[in-house]
Amino acid sequence: MQSQVGLLDHLVDLRKTLLRSFAAVAILFLSLVYFARDLYRWLADPLMVHLPAGTSMIATDVGAPFFAPFKLTLMVAVLLAIPFLLHQIWRFIAPGLYKHERRLIAPLLISSSLLFYAGIAFAYYVVLPIAFGFFTSMAPEGVTIATDISSYLDFVLKIFFAFGIAFEIPVAILLMVWSGTVTPAQLRAKRAYVIVIVFIIGMLLTPPDIISQTLLAVPMWILYELGVLLSRFYTKKLEEPAE
Numbered sequence: 001m002q003s004q005v006g007l008l009d010h011l012v013d014l015r016k017t018l019l020r021s022f023a024a025v026a027i028l029f030l031s032l033v034y035f036a037r038d039l040y041r042w043l044a045d046p047l048m049v050h051l052p053a054g055t056s057m058i059a060t061d062v063g064a065p066f067f068a069p070f071k072l073t074l075m076v077a078v079l080l081a082i083p084f085l086l087h088q089i090w091r092f093i094a095p096g097l098y099k100h101e102r103r104l105i106a107p108l109l110i111s112s113s114l115l116f117y118a119g120i121a122f123a124y125y126v127v128l129p130i131a132f133g134f135f136t137s138m139a140p141e142g143v144t145i146a147t148d149i150s151s152y153l154d155f156v157l158k159i160f161f162a163f164g165i166a167f168e169i170p171v172a173i174l175l176m177v178w179s180g181t182v183t184p185a186q187l188r189a190k191r192a193y194v195i196v197i198v199f200i201i202g203m204l205l206t207p208p209d210i211i212s213q214t215l216l217a218v219p220m221w222i223l224y225e226l227g228v229l230l231s232r233f234y235t236k237k238l239e240e241p242a243e
Contacts, residue, residue: 017088024084028077036069039076040149043156046128050136051145058146068149075157079120083113104178112171115223119167120160127159127215134211159212162205166220173227184232187224194224 032039044057051057059065086109093105136145176182202217 013092017092021081021085021088024081025077028080029074032073032077033070036073040069040072040153043072044149044152046124047132047147047152049129050132052136055145057149057152059150060148061150064148064150068153072153072157079117082116083110086113108171108174112168115167115171116164119163119165122167122219123159123163127163127212128156130215131212158205163216163219166201166205166216167223169220169223170227170230173224173231177231184228187228187231195221198224 047057059068061067090105090109173187177184177187198220199213199217201220202213202215205216
C-alpha cells in the first residue's frame with residue numbers, strides 16, 4: 001500500500017513538473033510571437049549578407065510565410081526555457097539522490113545549459129557565415145540563388161541542434177567517469193579513435209562540405225580533450241572523501 005501511495009506521489013509530482021514546463025514554454029512563446037518576423041529576419045542574416053544583389057529568399061508553399069516564423073518562435077521559446085526545464089527535472093529527481101550526487105548534478109545541469117547555448121552561438125556566428133559564403137561562391141554562373149524559407153529554417157535548426165548537442169561532450173565524459181563506465185586513462189588511450197569518430201559525426205550531422213564538417217569535428221575534439229582533463233581532477237576529488 002505504501003509503495004502505491006509513493007508511486008502516486010511521484011506521478012503527481014511528474015504531472016506538476018510537466019505542467020510547469022509546458023506553461024513556461026507557452027508564456028515565452030506568447031511573449032515572442034509578436035516578434036516572429038524579426039526573429040526570422042535575424043536568423044536569415046547569415047545567408048542574406050551572402051546573397052547576390054537583387055535576390056532574396058522565397059516561399060514555395062502558400063502557408064510558409066506564416067508557419068516558418070511561427071515554428072522558429074516556438075523553437076526559440078523552447079531553447080530559452082531550457083534552464084527552467086532542467087531545473088524542473090532537477091527538482092523531480094533530487095529527492096531520490098544522495099547528497100554527493102546532488103552536488104554533482106546541479107553544476108552539470110548549469111554547465112550543460114551554458115554549453116548548449118555556446119554551441120548554438122558558435123554555429124550562428126562562426127559556422128553559418130563561413131558555410132553560406134562557401135555555398136554561394138560555388139554557385140555556377142547564371143544560376144540564381146533563391147532559398148526557400150522553410151528549407152532554410154530546417155537546415156539552420158539542424159545545425160543548431162547538432163552543435164548544441166556536440167558541445168555537451170564534456171558533461172557526457174564527466175558523467176561516464178562518475179558512473180565508473182570509463183576512466184580518464186582509458187579516455188586518453190582512445191584519443192586516436194575519437195578523432196576519427198568526431199569527423200565521422202561531423203560528416204553525418206552537417207551539410208556535405210568539408211568546411212562544415214571540420215567546423216563541427218574540431219570543436220568536438222577540443223571539448224573531448226577538455227572533458228578528459230576535467231574528469232582527471234574530478235576523479236581525484238571523488239577519491240579523497242572515499243579515503
